[in-house]
Amino acid sequence: MGKDRKDSPKLSLDDIDLQILKRLQEDGRISNSKLSELVALSETPCWRRWKNLEEGGYIEEYRTVLNRRKLGFGVVVFTQVSLSSHNIELTNQFEQTVKGFDWVQMCHCVSGNVDYLLQMVVRDLDEFSERITMIRHIPGVNSVQSQISVKEIKNSSTLPLG
Template sequence: MARNKKDSTLWAVDSKDLEILRKLQSDGRISNSALSDQVSLSETPCWRRWKKLEDEGYIEEYRTVLNRRKLGFGVVVFTQVSFASHDIELTNQFEQLMRELDWVQMCHCITGDVDYLLQLVARDVDEFSERITFLRRIPGVTSVQSHISVNEIKDNPSLPLG
């Protein structure tokens, strides 16, 4: 169940909503007409459900996935970043910087021996080296450990909706 942000009532996501979400997750450019056919609803109820899923935050955004190799980004790196202390000002600055760097595709604050896990892209090893040097020079960062991907087995942002 989802809590409606506007009036705090509960809204149950039913099997039809999940079906709509599955279809949209695989094709964000689908027309309402095609979607309504695929989920066996008429267009108006389908559109209403789609709109409600957007309004309730189940659908955050629509985007196009680009082919990184064709665009020259041949290196994918997973980088662990550690801080000596967890000074709130330094970590807030770090997190804001990570949001701004277009070559950082993912940044998670994690548990364990390291503080952050990043996924970044580079055109080649030289550019990767420049990016790691940049990360090492960020105030508060004490350790940067990287793992270069040699073979991408799966890259699928889709959620398992059953």
């Protein structure tokens, strides 16, 4: 099974490309004018590089990070899920179901003693109880273990570009 062109690493990025990517991670709303100033390029070459990075798949999307606490999501939960079987239909059904839950922020299929690791946000412990019940009712779910975050130390989606 071949990788999509956008997922394949390209070794042709130079220092300026990496600077552009780093600055865009810091501020996705930066103007081309400001970006070109920060990376020491004139505007047109900077804009071309930016567009090439988008077209090459290095930039997947732009998004706004919302303040979860201000919006009432006071609890972050990490949940480990084990399935009763690794049957492809069962795992596909679990994955598709979880993708539909907007309160599941991340879901990873992991190695080790469990099959999946989920990160969820909920408003309070009552909502947490409801969400865990929903997960337990997904066909094939064998066990669920959760850890509630008591303090967030770091939360970042930026990549270490140097």
